[in-house]
Amino acid sequence: MRFQDRQHAGRLLAARLAELRATERWDDPIVLALPRGGVPVAAEVARALDAPLDVLVVRKIGAPGEPEVGIGAIAGDDPPLFDRRALTILDITPDQLASDVARERTELHRRERLYRNSRPAPDLRGRTVVLVDDGLATGVTAHAALRRVRAEGPARLILAVPVCDARAGEEFRGDTDEFVCLQPHRYLHAVGVWYEDFRQVSDREVIDILGHQHAVS
Template identity: 65%
Template sequence: MRFRDHRHAGQELALRLLEWAADGDITNAVVLALPRGGVPVAVEVARALKAPLDVVVARKIGVPGNPETGIGAIAGDDPPVYDRRALQMLGLAEDDLAADVARERAELHRREELYRRGRPALAVEGRTVILVDDGLATGVTARAALRHLRSRNPARLILAVPVCAPDAAEGLQQDADDILCLHGPPSFMAVGEWYEDFAQVSDDEVVSTLSSPGIPSGQRHG
């Protein structure tokens, strides 16, 4: 299975989640996207479920000299979540990454302010939270976001992605109540290879999507 683009992936994901909702497995839901790529996927889910949409901004902490390879991640003001095995293999200590964490934390807060435009975060306590991304590779960013959300006491925490590395999904079983992955190819190499059009999502698209009509606003923290 390959998806035409982010929207198509979101529509396919929404169909599966609608089946869960028809069985009564999803109630009082809120949809939260990991920006930027998760936003055009999540908006299709939110529209289908008639659920409010928001973002959870998480930032990857990369390997020094190879920032695209995630060794950890942060969400909110929570402490970093690290791949301990990778740290050990690379001979790194947390203190070695302090400057990277500080830089990514500043970018995280910049994006939160930009995307929400002064709106507080959606309230999730006691609700079914569906965390959506465009795919799952290492799982480290999703883990940071899931743990951040768990601290806000949702009734149920679901991770929903169109495509995933099977071992990454398995590694998150303790962090989510349910994981929905439409396609878990054993030959997984990168998320983008499972999209015909994997164009980068811009900040402007995230902002416009979050304010688009037809999405319930939902209750927000004051």
């Protein structure tokens, strides 16, 4: 089944998470979206769970000459997390990617300031954190995001996506307390294939969604 758009995927994901919540104890839940594509999905989840919505900005480090191929990622001021197997195959070292990391770190902080509009980052200690994206292919950005959230000391950490590569998804079983994927697929090469409408989400859309969620919370 293909999702109509990110909102449709978010509503279906929210229904699955609501079922999960009914069987478990969730302490002071909060939904964190990976922008930009994860924000419309997460907004539906936050609305259904009656939980606050915020963002966790993560930036992908692309392969030289192929920026869309993620071989690493950064979150916050954490050191970069690299796919060591990819580095070996490409015969490059982390030092050779230092300028790329610096550039993406600058963009990461720009987006944090833009999206939060002076709001402080949420305190995650002792809370149930539901980390949401619009899909999971290689998983390198999700790994960086999970590492960042785990360092904040949440009581429970849940990664939730509408669609994922089944092989990548299995890697997260040990990094999360719960991994929820509506549609795991073998050899998922592109998340957008599973959406009828997968248009790019703009900064303006992210700001508007977050502003609306904070206004009604």
